[in-house]
Amino acid sequence: AGAAGPKPARSTPAPVLLTEDVALVESDSVEFPKLTLVWHSPASYAAGDAELDLLATILAEGPASRLEQRLVLDTRLAQEVSATQQSAELGSLFLIEALASPGADLEALKRETLAVLDELALHGPRAVELARAKARAEARFLRRMESLLARAEAVQAYRHFFGVSDGFQRDLARWTGATAEGTRAVARAVFSAHHVDLRILPALELESAALDSRPADFPRKSFRPATPTSFTLANGIPVHVFARPGCGLFSLALLGAGGVLALAHEQAGGALLAARWVDSGAAGLDKRAFAEAVEGLGAS
Numbered sequence: 001a002g003a004a005g006p007k008p009a010r011s012t013p014a015p016v017l018l019t020e021d022v023a024l025v026e027s028d029s030v031e032f033p034k035l036t037l038v039w040h041s042p043a044s045y046a047a048g049d050a051e052l053d054l055l056a057t058i059l060a061e062g063p064a065s066r067l068e069q070r071l072v073l074d075t076r077l078a079q080e081v082s083a084t085q086q087s088a089e090l091g092s093l094f095l096i097e098a099l100a101s102p103g104a105d106l107e108a109l110k111r112e113t114l115a116v117l118d119e120l121a122l123h124g125p126r127a128v129e130l131a132r133a134k135a136r137a138e139a140r141f142l143r144r145m146e147s148l149l150a151r152a153e154a155v156q157a158y159r160h161f162f163g164v165s166d167g168f169q170r171d172l173a174r175w176t177g178a179t180a181e182g183t184r185a186v187a188r189a190v191f192s193a194h195h196v197d198l199r200i201l202p203a204l205e206l207e208s209a210a211l212d213s214r215p216a217d218f219p220r221k222s223f224r225p226a227t228p229t230s231f232t233l234a235n236g237i238p239v240h241v242f243a244r245p246g247c248g249l250f251s252l253a254l255l256g257a258g259g260v261l262a263l264a265h266e267q268a269g270g271a272l273l274a275a276r277w278v279d280s281g282a283a284g285l286d287k288r289a290f291a292e293a294v295e296g297l298g299a300s
Contacts, residue, residue, distance in 0.1 A: 016040050016091050018194035027203045032079065033100040035109050038196040041094040042186075044087040045161040050137075050174035051186040052085035052094055057133040058125050059083040059116070060096070063291040064132070066116050067096070075112055077104045094190060106199055117191045124184030132295040137175035139249070139298030146246045 017040060042048035060067045060083035071078040078098040086093045098109055125133070144150045145168070158167030228240035260271045281290045294300070 013090050015042075018196070021194045022196045024196065024198045025201065026198070027201045030200060030202050032102065033104075033106055033202065034200040035098045035100065035106050035113075036196075036198040036200075037096045037110070037113065038198065039094045039190050039193055041085060041092040041190050043091050044089050045157075045171075045174075048186040048189070049085065049087055049092065051178050051183045052092075052190065053087075053137060054125075054130065054133040054175060054178055054183055055120070055187055056083040056085050056094070057136050058120070058129045061133075061136065062295050064129075064288055064295060066120065067098075067113065069288075070112055070116050071098055071109065075108075076101055077109045077112060110197065117187070121184065121188040121191050124180045124187070127180065128292070128296075130178070130180055130183065132292065134176050134178065135296055135298035138172065141172050141175070142249055146244075146249070 041052055057065070059065055060081050062068065063073070067081045067083065071081050077100065079101050081096070081098045083096045084094070086095060096113060098113065100106060100109055145154065154168065154171070155165045158171065159165055161167075162170060226242050228242050230238060230240045232238050260268075263270055279290065279294075280287045283290075285293060
């Protein structure tokens with residue numbers, strides 16, 4: 001057999017760029033209008049990809065985020081808002097989605113959203129914002145790597161993008177090593193480009209939903225619960241610990257006996273209100289300061 005021919009050169013596709021802003025309007029069987037703004041962004045593992053993950057957190061993750069503050073809490077133009085860097089191999093998309101409040105003007109909603117982006121691109125993230133976003137990114141990375149399947153998929157990705165199998169620390173450093181100036185530069189480059197403006201408006205006539213019949217149950221499988229290590233705190237509260245080797249993360253659940261059934265009829269709803277108050281402030285911190293403290297730990 002003859003010698004193998006030369007390997008073909010690996011081609012790199014040119015980034016996709018819009019030559020003008022694109023406006024789309026659709027209607028659907030929804031109660032409230034929704035605004036979606038989309039920009040082309042760097043591909044998976046490319047420069048700027050991780051910074052956009054951090055920007056998504058700074059913009060719309062938690063009560064301390066900029067869009068949550070501006071659109072939901074201050075102007076009350078939106079009921080909820082989200083931001084996502086949807087990474088893909090050839091090119092990614094950065095999405096901001098805002099569900100409008102009743103009677104809110106989508107044009108005002110967009111204007112306030114772009115104003116927040118302009119501020120971020122001009123001045124960059126504050127040190128405390130960037131630190132919180134990094135903590136959340138690191139916690140998400142470690143939680144994901146608790147899964148054997150996720151670690152296997154990561155090894156394949158690292159072989160493809162980095163040329164090595166053990167790229168875990170290099171991957172994590174994309175977020176933890178990001179700088180304020182580098183993040184600002186990415187925001188300026190992405191958000192100054194043309195974008196897609198998609199608006200979903202409520203249909204004039206909503207059709208009633210046709211519900212399918214309930215599907216059959218799956219066959220039951222055997223279950224063997226894990227055995228906890230138990231002890232009692234000095235205040236008498238019993239603690240049950242389930243140890244699982246992994247990345248050093250932990251979760252905590254504090255359970256109180258009684259709940260709704262322990263309340264008298266005239267106190268109905270009190271337990272639900274108490275549960276909602278839990279993240280509204282504690283230890284002398286208001287809702288915003290409490291959210292910032294929790295996010296700084298990478299917790300939720």
